[in-house]
Amino acid sequence: MEGANLFIAESVRPKLQDRGILLFKDASTNKGGVTSSSMEVLVALAVGEQEFNKHFRVQADGSVPKLYKAYVEEIIKRVEENARLEFENV
Secondary structure, eight states, X not given: OOOSSOOOOTTTHHHHHHTTOOOOOHHHXXXXXXXXXXXXXXXXXXXXXXXXXXXXXXXXXXXXXXXXXXXXXXXXXXXHHHHHHHHHTO
């Protein structure tokens, strides 16, 4: 993925791809970050600190709360769907 302020010259892109390096334009990959951070803000606004710690933090014993697992899966689904829709009409 290209960085937000670091771009790969078009002349270099084919050389990297010939070596098996997958490149994604920042505009596309950034959308996943925006989706994820938007959902994080929603959770922060919707639950209090105790609920957040119980349902959205990995516990001291290493266990992952069920709600957090479902939340991560939902983010992944949304990012994948948004990516599919972005290229559907290309």
